[in-house]
Amino acid sequence: NRCRTLICRKTLYHTSCVIKKALLDRHVVKKVKPKTVCHKFSATQPLAMVCTDLHTIKVPLKNIENGIEVIYKHVIAFIDDKTRYILHYGYLQHKDAASTAVQLQILLDKLPQHRFGCLHTDNGGEFKGEFKALLLRNNIDLYLSEPYSPWMNGKIERFWGSMEGFLKKDGVMMYNEFARRLDECYHEIDHADVDNMSIGRPNETYARAAHNTYWQIGQPYQIFYLF
Secondary structure, three states: OHHHHHHHHHHHHHHHHHHHHHHHHHOOOOOOOOOOOOOEEEEOOOOOEEEEEEEEEEEEEEEEEOOEEEEEEEEEEEEEOOOOOEEEEEEEOOOOHHHHHHHHHHHHHHOOOOOOOEEEEOOOHHHOHHHHHHHHHOOOEEEEOOOOOHHHHHHHHHHHHHHHHHHEEOOEEOHHHHHHHHHHHHHOOOEEOOOOOEEEOHHHHHHHOOHHHOOOOOOOOOEEEEO
């Protein structure tokens, strides 16, 4: 009786699996990935919002410094959201918060008020720790993209594609000509905003804004979000 019961249970289980498979074959259920809302945003003034990201160099850059070979594997860039001007870029040996914090401090030292309103970046570990602490000490707000959502930081993400284009010569990346090619092939060409309207050349729009039209310390910054 026990054996007969086990056989019946196995038969019922097998039959249910066959029926389930037949139903699935007749009614194919497609898993549809939920549509992601792309939040587009635009700052109203230069230095109201700065966007940053880290980019891994395909072929590491080797340089001799103080007689020692140094290998750079990453590049970081900071872009002004309003004008698309690259405020600062730097090469990194390591992808960590200590390295990005050093570059952030260099940027702050360059700016007219040594500050900007807020910073937008992804949620990578290289933008936490010392990097986040430096933002807090300077009262700079931090906005993070959602995980695995690079399009939310689209302005700096698009810059990497532009960079790969203007640095490449005969299939070789000319990192030693970064500054010159950045000005000639990026800062001196017309750019468009999120509505595909021309915003002019970054070199002109950033330089044309007198310091009193920049975001000012103590002034609320405004970011328009377009959905």
